[in-house]
Amino acid sequence: MAELGMEDASAIAAWVTPGRAQTATGEEGFRQVYEATSRPLWGYLQHASGRPDVADDLLQETFCNFLSRKTPPMDAAQTRSYLFRIATNLLHNRVRSRDDAASEEPADCGIETDEDARLDVREAMRQLKPRERELLWLAYVEGMSHAEIAAATGLQAMSVRILLYRARQKAGAFLRPPRVES
């Protein structure tokens, strides 16, 4: 899930070049970038905001912003990181501009008690702040390194390390002890 496939990576690299024209070819290139990154981005936004409707809105806004900005040449990993950065900024703007009480609590959709991992994810995530949920998601689902998370969130790499550690400790308090198999 975290790693981009070779085709996805080359599609992004081919598309994210300076002076690209928004022609039919540009649209085709964008379609490939979109298909490679829209689902992970939606999952991230849904998890961090706690609301699927907010994730829908912000996903569109993220790609619109991405298309309308003049970006320097980027490789596939940088493009992915850049998209997460835009999404994170939009998420923070939304939380700041609205008294969005629901954003503090993850929604039911897609977040349920995970018996296999013996972890009440929903309960754990409810206790975390949006920033902590973002960090956990980027590290453990997207598989980003601390430097990549720093680039995607605008934090310092050292802060990422500390905040991620604290978030893991906090979520870890809700880990259930392994079930003894008889």
Added chain:
Amino acid sequence: MKQIGCEHEMGAVRALQTGQWTAELRQHVAGCPDCSQALQLAGALQAVARRADRVCQPPDPHWIFERSRRRTREIGLRRVSRLLTAIRIVAACYVVVAGGWLLRGFAAVQYHKVAAAMPGAPSRFALIGATVAAVCVLGGLLPILRQHAGRGSGR
């Protein structure tokens, strides 16, 4: 400096995703509480991500592409209209200054002597001409000022 967490944590998470475990890493994770906790959490979050992926229905990229193009056009139009507004303001200032300068010039003219030199031309004629010019200038300025006022209240 105190070590925060375990340095193998991210490697273990990556190994969980890719399935590429080394014997050393597996052995380390078995005895490391930080890595074990991270793996447990990563496994649970990845299960959540898989569920989210199933319910996710991203909109058609063509629609987003078109929306972005519309927005780019709107931004371009807004920039051009800002430039036009600036030009109009400069033009209005020019009209006011030029009008003032002309009126000052007219005031210096001794109308009585001019009127006396032009037999049959009443001095009232000059006054009417100046009034018409002033009305024209004000008539031109009013729509600009109203437009500005409307835009200001609309924000």
